Amino acid sequence: MKKIVLILASFLLFQYYSFSQPKDSLWGVIQFTVNNKNCLAVINMEYKNFKEKSKYPVALFFDVETREKVGPDGWPSPEENLIFNSFENQIINLVDSNCIAKYIGRTILDGKREIIFYIDKKEKIDKALKELKQNEKMIRVFDYSFYDDPTWEQVYMFYK
Numbered sequence: 001m002k003k004i005v006l007i008l009a010s011f012l013l014f015q016y017y018s019f020s021q022p023k024d025s026l027w028g029v030i031q032f033t034v035n036n037k038n039c040l041a042v043i044n045m046e047y048k049n050f051k052e053k054s055k056y057p058v059a060l061f062f063d064v065e066t067r068e069k070v071g072p073d074g075w076p077s078p079e080e081n082l083i084f085n086s087f088e089n090q091i092i093n094l095v096d097s098n099c100i101a102k103y104i105g106r107t108i109l110d111g112k113r114e115i116i117f118y119i120d121k122k123e124k125i126d127k128a129l130k131e132l133k134q135n136e137k138m139i140r141v142f143d144y145s146f147y148d149d150p151t152w153e154q155v156y157m158f159y160k
Helices: 002-019 078-098 123-133 153-158
Strands: 027-034 037-044 058-065 101-109 112-119 142-148
Touching (some): 037 153, 058 078, 058 153, 078 101, 078 112, 078 123, 101 153, 112 153, 123 142
Antiparallel strands (some): 037 101, 058 112, 058 142, 101 112
């Protein structure tokens, strides 16, 4: 199982760097469990000791469905990863064009993926996301949530 996790983590990290990440970002792969299922996070570690958290007081979490699952932990298939990466790029571009954001990373959980940001204001991006959810041509169903979190407690566990 550990070999599969390492192979998938390497694949995800390669996918991460090859799609939309700044070249100078520091990324960490973190394995954890939820409900006895193995989970994985790819997190931007440059925010570990970030001093300006209060300028980005709103956590923005996206939950994206995983349709094609492999293995007992419900992780996405390689084909599903490609679809997710394309969708994630669309989300990153939409967030970047509607607010000032810090991209924290992504997680793989049983049957879903998360995309995590911290943003300055939610009004403009909330409107854009509501419009996006109405698009019948979306390649994946998603939900999103905002949390008032000026100290970044929602992602504390990734930066311990």
